[in-house]
Amino acid sequence: xxxxxxxxxxxxxxxxxxxxxxxxxxxxxxxxxxxxxxxxxxxxxxxxxxxxxxxxxxxxxxxxxxxxxxxxxxxxxxxxxxxxxxxxxxxxxxxxxxxxxxxxxxxxxxxxxxxxxxxxxxxxxxxxxxxxxxxxxxxxxxxxxxxxxxxxxxxxxxxxxxxxxxxxxxxxxxxxxxxxxxxxxxxxxxxxxxxxxxxxxxxxxxxxxxxxxxxxxxxxxxxxxxxxxxxxxxxxxxxxxxxxxxxxxxxxxxxxxxxxxxxxxxxxxxxxxxxxxxxxxxxxxxxxxxxxxxxxxxxxxxxxxxxxxxxxxxxxxxxxxxxxxxxxxxxxxxxxxxxxxxxxxxxxxxxxxxxxxxxxx
Numbered sequence: 236x237x238x239x240x241x242x243x244x245x246x247x248x249x250x251x252x253x254x255x256x257x258x259x260x261x262x263x264x265x266x267x268x269x270x271x272x273x274x275x276x277x278x279x280x281x282x283x284x285x286x287x288x289x290x291x292x293x294x295x296x297x298x299x300x301x302x303x304x305x306x307x308x309x310x311x312x313x314x315x316x317x318x319x320x321x322x323x324x325x326x327x328x329x330x331x332x333x334x335x336x337x338x339x340x341x342x343x344x345x346x347x348x349x350x351x352x353x354x355x356x357x358x359x360x361x362x363x364x365x366x367x368x369x370x371x372x373x374x375x376x377x378x379x380x381x382x383x384x385x386x387x388x389x390x391x392x393x394x395x396x397x398x399x400x401x402x403x404x405x406x407x408x409x410x411x412x413x414x415x416x417x418x419x420x421x422x423x424x425x426x427x428x429x430x431x432x433x434x435x436x437x438x439x440x441x442x443x444x445x446x447x448x449x450x451x452x453x454x455x456x457x458x459x460x461x462x463x464x465x466x467x468x469x470x471x472x473x474x475x476x477x478x479x480x481x482x483x484x485x486x487x488x489x490x491x492x493x494x495x496x497x498x499x500x501x502x503x504x505x506x507x508x509x510x511x512x513x514x515x516x517x518x519x520x521x522x523x524x525x526x527x528x529x530x531x532x533x534x535x536x537x538x539x540x541x542x543x544x545x546x547x548x549x550x551x552x553x554x555x556x557x558x559x560x561x562x563x564x565x566x567x568x569x570x571x572x573x574x575x576x577x578x579x580x581x582x583x584x585x586x587x588x589x590x591x592x593x594x595x596x
Contacts, residue, residue, distance in 0.1 A: 252425045258352045259422035266415045272338040274574045278567045281331035283315045283391045315397045380410045401461025408457040416585045423589045433526040436593040452506035458499045465555035467496035514541045540580040547573040
């Protein structure tokens, strides 16, 4: 991490960098909203309603009946319409179109919010030499995320696909979470002085280890969403009456891990339980460490969020039997909150990973 983000020097403590930090935190907030919009797009089945990637001309939605019919006719050529939504009216199409359009519009807005202040700060010479590499990586990260998002959409527009490929959805989601944490870490570099961080190498390793487990758990959460797997086992604490389903041993190989809905359920839940235990251990250890007010005042956050995340996950699964196609109900609300809490949990652990240093450098 230190190779990507150079350590804060005295030049980066200048008040001149604070507007840059605020700009980055605004980006963090906008990325959170963007990920939530992606979740709403998925939950409403809207992701394949726009069949082209028009970066400029696609900024505005259809403005009249004729333009709406042009877009609707394009959608009628997709496998999703032919095999699933063949009874859609134009009004139905307008609903799903809105969410996909808004998701893309917000992505464009993030680009504008990144570009305009960047140019202003460049002329104001607010960027120190240490900040150039992270800024370039941040920009490339954003471009990569957009490209992967389009490749994900394309996977649902051919053959007999009625949804995007779950593996590509997982990649798109994890890249978004990576972009979120990268931006947040960069902002922390500019805002948190070194004396407010603590030095504890073993605890730093534990924190990073928990983040790795969480990333895997989030990946399988994305597979749950991509396969719409909640209804495959709408029970808890068991999985359709058993705790270790025999079906998870029915096949071998990596593909089974990302395609078998029951296997995905089992791994996603198991990693959640492991996370709870690890975060409880982490919290217990944290209260045995003397640190700054920033550390002691926020060390309770990961435990609160991981418990809330598990509760929301359980109720999301249990209410999945109430899913009504093309209707926003209790399951959709819980699933959206589950995703939001996942982001906040990851950010809380990223915050802690930043506050804990391995050494004095």
